Amino acid sequence: MKQILMGNDAIALGLIHAGVDMISGYPGTPSSEILGNFQKYNTKFKLNAYAQWATNEKVGFEVAYAGAISGKRTCATMKQVGLNVASDALMSASYLGLKGAMLLVSCDDPGFYSSQTEQDSRSFAKFARIPVLDPATPQEAYDMVKLGLNISHLFESVVMLRPVMRVSHAREICEVDDALHVEAAIGHFERNIPRWAAVPPAGRFRQGREQLERIEYIKEWNWINLIEPKIKSLYKNNILCLTSGTGDGYVRETLDELHLDADVLKLDMPYPLPKEKIENLFATYDKVIIFEESYPCIEEQLSSPKLYGKLTKHAHEIDEFSKDKVVDTFVKVGVIEPRNTYKNEKYTEELPKRPPNMCPGCPHRDVHYAITKVFKKKTSIYASDIGCYTLGLNQGAIDILLCMGGSIALASGFSISDPDKAVVATIGDSTFTHSGVAPLINAVSQNHKFVLVILDNSTTAMTGRQTTPERTNPAQVDIKRIVEGCGIECFEYVYEQDLNKTVNFIKSLKKVYETANAPVVAVVREFCVLDKELVEGRLGNAIVSVDEEKCVACDSCITTYKCPPMHYNDAGKMEIDPFLCAGCSSCLDVVCPTDAFIKK
Amino acid sequence: MKYQIVIAGIGGQGAVFLVKVLSIASALANQKCLGTENHGMSQRGGSVSCYVKIGDFYAPAIDEGQADLLIALEANEALRNIQYLKTREGTIIVNATKEFPKLAYTTFTIDAFSKAKAKEFPIEALNVYMLGTCIAQDTHFPFSLTQIEQAITQMNPKVAEKNIAVLHLGVNDSRSHV
Numbered sequence: 001m002k003q004i005l006m007g008n009d010a011i012a013l014g015l016i017h018a019g020v021d022m023i024s025g026y027p028g029t030p031s032s033e034i035l036g037n038f039q040k041y042n043t044k045f046k047l048n049a050y051a052q053w054a055t056n057e058k059v060g061f062e063v064a065y066a067g068a069i070s071g072k073r074t075c076a077t078m079k080q081v082g083l084n085v086a087s088d089a090l091m092s093a094s095y096l097g098l099k100g101a102m103l104l105v106s107c108d109d110p111g112f113y114s115s116q117t118e119q120d121s122r123s124f125a126k127f128a129r130i131p132v133l134d135p136a137t138p139q140e141a142y143d144m145v146k147l148g149l150n151i152s153h154l155f156e157s158v159v160m161l162r163p164v165m166r167v168s169h170a171r172e173i174c175e176v177d178d179a180l181h182v183e184a185a186i187g188h189f190e191r192n193i194p195r196w197a198a199v200p201p202a203g204r205f206r207q208g209r210e211q212l213e214r215i216e217y218i219k220e221w222n223w224i225n226l227i228e229p230k231i232k233s234l235y236k237n238n239i240l241c242l243t244s245g246t247g248d249g250y251v252r253e254t255l256d257e258l259h260l261d262a263d264v265l266k267l268d269m270p271y272p273l274p275k276e277k278i279e280n281l282f283a284t285y286d287k288v289i290i291f292e293e294s295y296p297c298i299e300e301q302l303s304s305p306k307l308y309g310k311l312t313k314h315a316h317e318i319d320e321f322s323k324d325k326v327v328d329t330f331v332k333v334g335v336i337e338p339r340n341t342y343k344n345e346k347y348t349e350e351l352p353k354r355p356p357n358m359c360p361g362c363p364h365r366d367v368h369y370a371i372t373k374v375f376k377k378k379t380s381i382y383a384s385d386i387g388c389y390t391l392g393l394n395q396g397a398i399d400i401l402l403c404m405g406g407s408i409a410l411a412s413g414f415s416i417s418d419p420d421k422a423v424v425a426t427i428g429d430s431t432f433t434h435s436g437v438a439p440l441i442n443a444v445s446q447n448h449k450f451v452l453v454i455l456d457n458s459t460t461a462m463t464g465r466q467t468t469p470e471r472t473n474p475a476q477v478d479i480k481r482i483v484e485g486c487g488i489e490c491f492e493y494v495y496e497q498d499l500n501k502t503v504n505f506i507k508s509l510k511k512v513y514e515t516a517n518a519p520v521v522a523v524v525r526e527f528c529v530l531d532k533e534l535v536e537g538r539l540g541n542a543i544v545s546v547d548e549e550k551c552v553a554c555d556s557c558i559t560t561y562k563c564p565p566m567h568y569n570d571a572g573k574m575e576i577d578p579f580l581c582a583g584c585s586s587c588l589d590v591v592c593p594t595d596a597f598i599k600k
Numbered sequence: 601m602k603y604q605i606v607i608a609g610i611g612g613q614g615a616v617f618l619v620k621v622l623s624i625a626s627a628l629a630n631q632k633c634l635g636t637e638n639h640g641m642s643q644r645g646g647s648v649s650c651y652v653k654i655g656d657f658y659a660p661a662i663d664e665g666q667a668d669l670l671i672a673l674e675a676n677e678a679l680r681n682i683q684y685l686k687t688r689e690g691t692i693i694v695n696a697t698k699e700f701p702k703l704a705y706t707t708f709t710i711d712a713f714s715k716a717k718a719k720e721f722p723i724e725a726l727n728v729y730m731l732g733t734c735i736a737q738d739t740h741f742p743f744s745l746t747q748i749e750q751a752i753t754q755m756n757p758k759v760a761e762k763n764i765a766v767l768h769l770g771v772n773d774s775r776s777h778v
Binding site for chain 1: 610611619620623624626627632633634635636637638639645646647657658659660661663664665666676677679680682683684685687701703713716717723
């Protein structure tokens with residue numbers, strides 16, 4: 001039947017139709033809706049599958065992988081930087097293999113829309129020596145989920161599906177199966193110590209050999225099943241375009257719209273490639289151009305003087321695809337003359353920038369504000385982490401960001417390398433359980449002196465409010481007790497919409513910090529303003545306006561507090577946009593040096 | 601038929617909702633459709649631009665100089681995205697005051713913020729209001745009022761009635777506006 005599906009929804013449906021009954025992962029844009037949608041189907045149609053968020057990507061991968069060892073059809077989902085976290089498990093899983101089937105979905109983000117790197121998961125698959133499928137559209141993503149799981153079972157290997165953001169968040173009318181039914185199978189772990197517990201050197205050496213042989217078989221399979229059926233349509237022109245994923249769409253549209261003649265061969269499985277067989281296709285062509293994003297994964301597997309791509313500096317090396325970039329490549333390779341088809345004039349006058357910001361009423365804003373008020377900029381280093389609170393950047397409340405859980409060990413490092421400054425680290429609850437515990441144990445055991453504030457809103461807010469371990473199971477998992485378990489006191493502040501109280505709490509931490517010789521750790525119990533369950537009754541209680549007589553347009557509120565409703569009106573006075581104001585009342589005290597914010 | 605639409609706005613204004621409605625409308629009109637949305641970081645009040653490509657397309661994004669229509673839920677977000685319009689041929693439907701600059705495109709402005717402030721419709725329905733404006737003002741708009749109504753109903757039957765009322769308000773306001 002036909003259904004309008006977003007790419008990630010198509011993937012979720014594909015997993016169900018491929019018989020996957022065990023899925024885990026960690027949220028991250030653009031991958032989050034895959035597991036989220038799977039859970040919705042699971043509940044709605046009582047599918048009886050295991051579909052749970054893990055504490056991090058490595059945990060999610062390992063849970064799903066054990067299922068596949070036991071003969072089940074499983075899946076792990078994550079974003080490309082999450083794959084870095086799961087990579088330790090993946091590298092070894094590629095040696096051990098599996099019995100059932102396992103699809104690893106790693107979503108890439110060319111163009112850095114919501115990610116700190118533009119790394120190419122296809123190249124990671126190549127590094128791990130597992131096959132990877134690269135869909136161009138939601139329909140293809142759906143089809144490739146089924147294909148990938150079949151290949152996984154056939155070759156007893158983890159298979160990667162690599163959708164980019166423009167596939168995960170594309171929407172298309174897709175042809176999908178009707179049935180929504182999963183027989184949750186019972187797996188059987190069969191003891192096989194030489195395989196599942198292979199030890200170096202002999203055991204792993206043997207598996208390394210098998211891994212190499214397996215990749216050779218998959219190359220041949222790739223040729224017979226995915227490439228050879230397409231070569232009938234070739235040999236019509238002098239130029240051959242090798243494409244992968246979304247690159248294919250951009251190339252085809254460009255050729256159509258510019259009425260250019262070139263053959264296109266789309267490589268559905270960009271790794272592993274049957275090198276010699278593909279290179280043999282080049283004989284009748286003058287030039288072969290590779291269109292792929294974001295790394296030269298295909299290009300690195302082939303060699304020919306006819307090849308043009310990223311390595312030869314003919315194709316773009318950074319940022320997402322566009323038809324203009326396809327034209328650029330054709331021009332550089334000498335296929336066409338320069339043209340401006342895909343260029344148009346931008347608006348020439350300067351427009352106010354609109355960076356993402358924390359929601360009005362968000363407790364993170366108050367905590368960041370209090371930290372910068374109490375720990376002065378000149379004598380402090382603010383280390384932060386990955387989540388909504390990263391947007392504290394807008395308040396000048398963050399000096400460094402690295403990766404998930406990075407803030408705590410960075411704080412350790414700065415406390416050693418620049419001991420005259422106070423280091424204040426901020427991390428969210430989900431990021432803390434993801435990868436903050438190990439660096440905290442490290443800091444406690446080595447007596448590193450810094451302040452750590454754990455911003456606990458009890459949800460994974462940035463990626464769409466996925467459930468956290470604490471939320472699922474508050475009786476067992478509690479951040480305060482985790483911190484105490486690391487061997488240190490945990491100060492606690494239950495957030496109130498009264499900035500005086502928040503500032504006073506941070507002041508109390510500073511006092512402890514001054515005589516401390518170990519990390520000073522606090523948890524702030526917050527809520528997410530989008531979280532209906534926890535936000536109940538907290539917002540809309542005050543309508544704030546500005547006493548124009550008192551406002552001296554000092555910029556203080558819009559630089560250090562930076563709440564979206566605050567803006568200057570035509571008279572040059574601060575004004576609160578009533579559409580945006582959440583009515584939290586936090587700004588009524590402290591924020592304005594002249595007390596211009598008043599309750600209406 | 602080939603018709604390309606850029607939807608620009610601020611995170612939280614419901615640009616993604618419009619992508620969904622337009623893709624359902626395409627299915628109802630038996631047209632192929634490829635759309636793309638912003639999620640995650642850009643949802644937090646930042647600039648948002650979504651694309652809808654109706655007809656035979658293979659790539660989800662829209663290049664500069666290609667869009668037939670720019671639906672802008674806010675004035676500056678319209679200006680930030682004008683390069684995506686077809687040179688001279690493109691149409692802008694924008695929530696803006698009369699002070700919106702004169703550009704080399706067919707432009708229709710309507711001050712939807714003022715209307716929402718005057719409580720003529722809830723601010724959350726501004727996206728649907730602007731869609732009504734498109735139906736009335738974009739002479740090449742590929743869907744009929746009935747098709748959009750059906751699409752809105754199909755998307756969420758519970759709130760369809762309220763949304764359709766705002767849609768009609770958008771259609772009528774912009775017609776009487778001329």
